[in-house]
Amino acid sequence: MAEKEQPAGHPLAPTNGYSRSDEEAARASDRELRNKKRKKWAIYIIVFIIFQCGVIALFTLTVMKFRTPKFRMRSVNSLETINVQASSFNAKLSTELGIKNTNFGPYKYGASNVFFHYKGEQVGSAIIPKSKADFRRTKKVKVQVDLTAPPSLASSSEWASAIKSGVLPLTSQSRLTGKIEIMFIFKKKRAINMNCTMDLHISSKQLQNINCK
DSSP states (O other): OOOOOOOTTOOOOOSOTTHHHHHHHHHHHHHHHHHHHHHHHHHHHHHHHHHHHHHHHHHHHTTTOOOOOEEEEEEEEEEEEEEEOSSOEEEEEEEEEEEEEOSSSOEEEOOEEEEEEETTEEEEEEEEOSEEEOTTEEEEEEEEEEEEOOHHHHTOHHHHHHHHHTEEEEEEEEEEEEEEEETTTEEEEEEEEEEEEEEEETTTTEEEEEEEO
C-alpha cells in the first residue's frame, strides 16, 4: 500500500516561536543604541560650539581690542650743564620719555617734537625720532633739550624772581601719531598726547614733582 505524500509548497513551521520577536527586539535595541550615540555626538558638538564662541569672544575682548598707548615723561632726568646769570639762562636737560603699549601688536609712530614752556613762553624743544613700541612693552626714548630763556623772559622780573628762588615751574607738551597693528592684518590709527608739569631745581640739577596727564 503506497504512502501518502505530503502536499508540496508549504514550508515547515519554525521550530522556535520566539525567533521573530527576538530579531525585532535586537533591531529595537540597535536603534536605541544608535539614537543614544547621535544624542551624545550632538551634545559634544553643542559643547564644542559654545567653547569656540567663548574663545572667540575672549580673543575679541583681549587680543583684538585696540588700546590707546600711554605717553609719559619718566623720572630719569638730570641737568648736564647749567649757566645762570642775571639776564640769561642756559641749560642742557637730559630726560627720558616713555610710550607704554598694552596692545597685542606694535605701535608705530612718526617723528615728532617735545616742547618745554615757562608760563606759556617756549624755553626749549627736542626731536622725537620715528620708531615703534613693541607689543606689551614700554618704549623708552632719551632726549636732550637745550633750555634757553628768550629775551622776553630774560627782562622779566617774575623770571628773575623764579631764578633767584632756585625753582622753575615748567610744562611740556608733545603729540605722537601712528598706527597699532595686530596680527599684521588689523590696523588702527592712534594719536597720543603728553602734557606734563614739573619743577626744575637749579641747585640739585633735577626735575621734580613731575605730573603727566
